[in-house]
Amino acid sequence: MKAKKLGVLFSGGKDSTLAAWIAKKEGYKLCCLISILSENPDSYMFHTPDIKQTKKQALAMNLPIIEQPTKGKKEDELKDLRESLIQARNLYKIEGIVTGAVESVYQSTRIRKLCYELKLECFNPLWLRNQIRLLEDLLENEFKAIIVGVAAFPLGKEWLGREINRKTIEELKTLQNKYKINPSGEGGEFETLVLDCPLFKKPLRIKDKQISGEKNSWRMEVELE
Amino acid sequence: MILIVSVCEDRLHYYEFVRPINDICQEEGLKTRYKHYLEVENKDLEECTKAIICGTGLLDYKILKNPEKLGWIKKFNKPILGICAGMQIIAEVFGCRIVEGLDIGLRTLDFKEEFLGIKGNHQVYSMHSMKALVNKEFEKECILGQGEKEIVHCIKKRDKQIYGVLFHPEVRNKEMIINFLKNRLE
Numbered sequence: 397m398k399a400k401k402l403g404v405l406f407s408g409g410k411d412s413t414l415a416a417w418i419a420k421k422e423g424y425k426l427c428c429l430i431s432i433l434s435e436n437p438d439s440y441m442f443h444t445p446d447i448k449q450t451k452k453q454a455l456a457m458n459l460p461i462i463e464q465p466t467k468g469k470k471e472d473e474l475k476d477l478r479e480s481l482i483q484a485r486n487l488y489k490i491e492g493i494v495t496g497a498v499e500s501v502y503q504s505t506r507i508r509k510l511c512y513e514l515k516l517e518c519f520n521p522l523w524l525r526n527q528i529r530l531l532e533d534l535l536e537n538e539f540k541a542i543i544v545g546v547a548a549f550p551l552g553k554e555w556l557g558r559e560i561n562r563k564t565i566e567e568l569k570t571l572q573n574k575y576k577i578n579p580s581g582e583g584g585e586f587e588t589l590v591l592d593c594p595l596f597k598k599p600l601r602i603k604d605k606q607i608s609g610e611k612n613s614w615r616m617e618v619e620l621e
Numbered sequence: 622m623i624l625i626v627s628v629c630e631d632r633l634h635y636y637e638f639v640r641p642i643n644d645i646c647q648e649e650g651l652k653t654r655y656k657h658y659l660e661v662e663n664k665d666l667e668e669c670t671k672a673i674i675c676g677t678g679l680l681d682y683k684i685l686k687n688p689e690k691l692g693w694i695k696k697f698n699k700p701i702l703g704i705c706a707g708m709q710i711i712a713e714v715f716g717c718r719i720v721e722g723l724d725i726g727l728r729t730l731d732f733k734e735e736f737l738g739i740k741g742n743h744q745v746y747s748m749h750s751m752k753a754l755v756n757k758e759f760e761k762e763c764i765l766g767q768g769e770k771e772i773v774h775c776i777k778k779r780d781k782q783i784y785g786v787l788f789h790p791e792v793r794n795k796e797m798i799i800n801f802l803k804n805r806l807e
Contacts, residue, residue: 418633418636419633422632422633423632494633501726501746501792505725505726505727508679508748509725512680512725515680517678517680518678518679519631519634519636519637519678520636521633521636521637522636523636523641524637524791525636525640
């Protein structure tokens with residue numbers, strides 16, 4: 397059977413990258429990445445830290461990328477997403493998209509409605525995945541992902557740059573039990589950036605970084621090479 | 622053993638619609654056997670204690686054009702739960718017509734009668750592009766809209782423990798699945 401052509405709704409973080417890898421492993425053809433560059437750091441819909449680095453990740457995957465800017469205002473950002481999906485369908489003949497949605501009904505219902513309207517399949521292979529299992533999936537699939545943003549007590553500046561490895565997972569489990577933190581950051585507690593995974597032809601490296609924030613809200617903007 | 626039946630034509634939908642149901646069963650300490658609907662054998666039906674027919678993607682409704690592939694539902698004398706496309710296929714096997722009926726999002730349903738252990742107002746997660754025009758073979762619960770716009774969200778076969786829900790209880794109201802698994806049925 398002919399492999400279905402998919403676009404990846406891509407933020408550069410662990411979830412969208414893992415979802416893309418699962419699609420690839422299942423025999424689907426990844427045709428392009430679609431990244432929404434939101435000007436609103438508090439967007440409900442889209443991941444924002446280091447979003448501009450998705451271009452470097454696309455190069456590492458040898459995939460074209462559609463970068464769609466948006467002001468990030470609540471429902472307006474959907475119009476921009478719609479435009480990017482139409483562009484992907486026209487340019488790369490995609491038949492569906494794959495997303496890294498895990499639990500957010502807010503995000504997923506909006507994306508599903510758009511896809512249905514455009515007659516695109518919408519695949520969400522991480523949907524309802526147990527969050528610890530999801531982190532373990534990253535290790536099993538040899539992902540190198542680091543934390544580039546935190547936004548919840550007791551996470552602080554010291555978490556920036558930490559790799560998601562066995563030790564980090566154990567600490568996140570402890571924080572889950574003690575502070576009810578979502579261990580894979582599903583509640584926006586932290587954001588990640590993938591530096592290497594089986595989709596990458598070569599690993600990426602941090603060339604430069606800039607840290608900003610206060611108390612339990614920190615971001616690390618990086619320049620990859 | 623719980624038989625988990627997938628009606629997904631696209632393998633990638635398995636992760637979203639079938640694996641979460643399998644995970645719920647396993648979290649409850651139950652053994653499961655996963656089968657695609659085209660691969661279900663008599664042995665699976667004999668060895669299981671219950672069956673769950675899972676949902677699939679909004680554009681993935683080939684199964685609804687081939688209800689005879691799940692004809693075993695008619696003779697099966699053990700409890701079945703159909704979720705979304707699974708409910709629709711159950712209804713179709715028993716002669717109901719399936720028509721277009723899109724709904725995506727959270728809805729509040731009023732369960733006037735207890736259904737799979739829940740009663741009263743509950744928020745449910747709806748994600749379907751088709752709906753069943755339910756016939757007299759079934760008791761109906763949680764009906765929204767009227768006339769052509771009527772959507773029946775829950776059904777139970779009158780003479781059997783065959784249940785169907787149009788929404789996705791694995792997203793909201795996981796306890797309905799657990800009640801089905803643990804024999805907490807009305």
